[in-house]
Amino acid sequence: MIAIQSSRLQAIGLSHSLINAVAALPEAALPDMHLARIIEIQRDQLTLHDGLAEHHARTLPWLAAELHRAGCPLAVGDWVLAQTNALTEIWVAARVPPLNQLARRAGDGSRQPLVSNVDTALLVMGLDHDYNPRRLERYLALTHAAGVQAVVVLSKADIGELVPERIAELRARLPAQVPLLALNGLSGQARAELQPWLGEGQTLVLLGSSGAGKSTLTNTLLENANQATSAVREGDSRGRHTTTARSLHRLPGGACIIDTPGLRTWRADADAADVSASFEDIDTLATLCRFRDCQHHDEPGCAVRDAIDADRLRNYHKLLREVERSQMTALQRREAGQKWKAIGKAGNARARAKRM
Numbered sequence: 001m002i003a004i005q006s007s008r009l010q011a012i013g014l015s016h017s018l019i020n021a022v023a024a025l026p027e028a029a030l031p032d033m034h035l036a037r038i039i040e041i042q043r044d045q046l047t048l049h050d051g052l053a054e055h056h057a058r059t060l061p062w063l064a065a066e067l068h069r070a071g072c073p074l075a076v077g078d079w080v081l082a083q084t085n086a087l088t089e090i091w092v093a094a095r096v097p098p099l100n101q102l103a104r105r106a107g108d109g110s111r112q113p114l115v116s117n118v119d120t121a122l123l124v125m126g127l128d129h130d131y132n133p134r135r136l137e138r139y140l141a142l143t144h145a146a147g148v149q150a151v152v153v154l155s156k157a158d159i160g161e162l163v164p165e166r167i168a169e170l171r172a173r174l175p176a177q178v179p180l181l182a183l184n185g186l187s188g189q190a191r192a193e194l195q196p197w198l199g200e201g202q203t204l205v206l207l208g209s210s211g212a213g214k215s216t217l218t219n220t221l222l223e224n225a226n227q228a229t230s231a232v233r234e235g236d237s238r239g240r241h242t243t244t245a246r247s248l249h250r251l252p253g254g255a256c257i258i259d260t261p262g263l264r265t266w267r268a269d270a271d272a273a274d275v276s277a278s279f280e281d282i283d284t285l286a287t288l289c290r291f292r293d294c295q296h297h298d299e300p301g302c303a304v305r306d307a308i309d310a311d312r313l314r315n316y317h318k319l320l321r322e323v324e325r326s327q328m329t330a331l332q333r334r335e336a337g338q339k340w341k342a343i344g345k346a347g348n349a350r351a352r353a354k355r356m
């Protein structure tokens with residue numbers, strides 16, 4: 001039976017639910033199995049961490065094939081059971097079912113897991129030209145769909161434009177329970193501001209467009225502890241701030257941060273139910289619409305249309321169309337395109353009529 005060095009592993013994110021999931025695996029009963037976390041993936045080369053050191057490993061071919069067939073290949077953040085053979089090669093023999101996973105859809109519609117077992121996603125958006133509430137709502141919908149808690153981090157509070165106005169706009173637009181903070185990612189103060197999410201054993205990822213300030217914030221979070229801190233990347237000749245490979249870093253206070261370039265372009269891996277659930281305000285008001293299947297376009301007795309920020313409602317419809325489309329066949333997609341075009345035209349005609 002596997003012996004779990006829990007304190008050592010808790011430091012790199014092992015939780016009680018994961019321990020239970022490990023115990024349920026048949027492979028956990030085999031001799032010589034070790035529990036470790038994937039901190040980097042380069043093609044078929046994995047880097048594992050067991051709480052003490054890094055090890056290079058590969059996945060047993062049958063397991064790789066099985067995970068590929070099931071559409072859920074291994075991702076950074078996954079926990080695995082590995083065995084060392086007589087040649088001292090380390091082979092991954094089982095994957096602990098992830099508690100959650102952020103994924104994206106590739107061009108061919110297949111699902112690509114990007115990162116597993118995340119506690120908090122920091123949605124980083126600059127208060128400069130990067131500012132875009134719609135994009136933020138998309139990220140909120142996707143993290144919500146994956147069951148990951150999101151914290152909105154507005155970077156460049158020191159140099160951004162219309163800072164108080166933009167913060168107020170988002171506060172009014174987003175559901176009240178979404179934490180939102182504005183900070184300067186270059187200042188050590190950022191660490192204190194993010195403290196509530198940086199507890200020991202917590203796993204965080206940073207999401208946001210290029211230039212939003214993800215690397216800057218990561219470096220600030222890492223550096224504030226004199227660099228003597230990153231157990232995970234210890235001995236790595238490339239230094240611990242690499243952002244070119246998918247990797248997991250350990251922060252001073254004991255949280256882990258995953259910096260993965262794959263997360264920077266992100267297509268919806270969600271369905272309509274996920275999108276509406278992440279627009280809770282709309283969902284709640286919709287129960288008051290006259291028609292139970294009200295789409296909040298121009299139906300009479302709609303309780304949503306007048307109560308919700310118009311741009312937020314448009315974005316909601318856009319995201320719904322997007323997730324519906326990603327689940328359609330080509331023919332359905334063409335038909336839907338025509339339907340939406342017709343609705344758009346009707347809307348424009350209404351707007352024109354109003355102006356006249």
Ligand SMILES: Nc1nc2c(ncn2[C@@H]2O[C@H](COP(=O)(O)OP(=O)(O)OP(=O)(O)O)[C@@H](O)[C@H]2O)c(=O)[nH]1
Binds near residue numbers: 210
């Ligand atoms: N003044 C100020 N500059 C910032 C802040 N955050 C980021 N920057 C600057 O913005 C630029 C882009 O920041 P990065 O951290 O590289 O952005 P990124 O999100 O990692 O970008 P990619 O690596 O392309 O995904 C850099 O020149 C940073 O110094 C901030 O809060 N305040």
Ligand SMILES: [Zn+2]
Binds near residue numbers: 286290299302303305
């Ligand atoms: Zn309605």
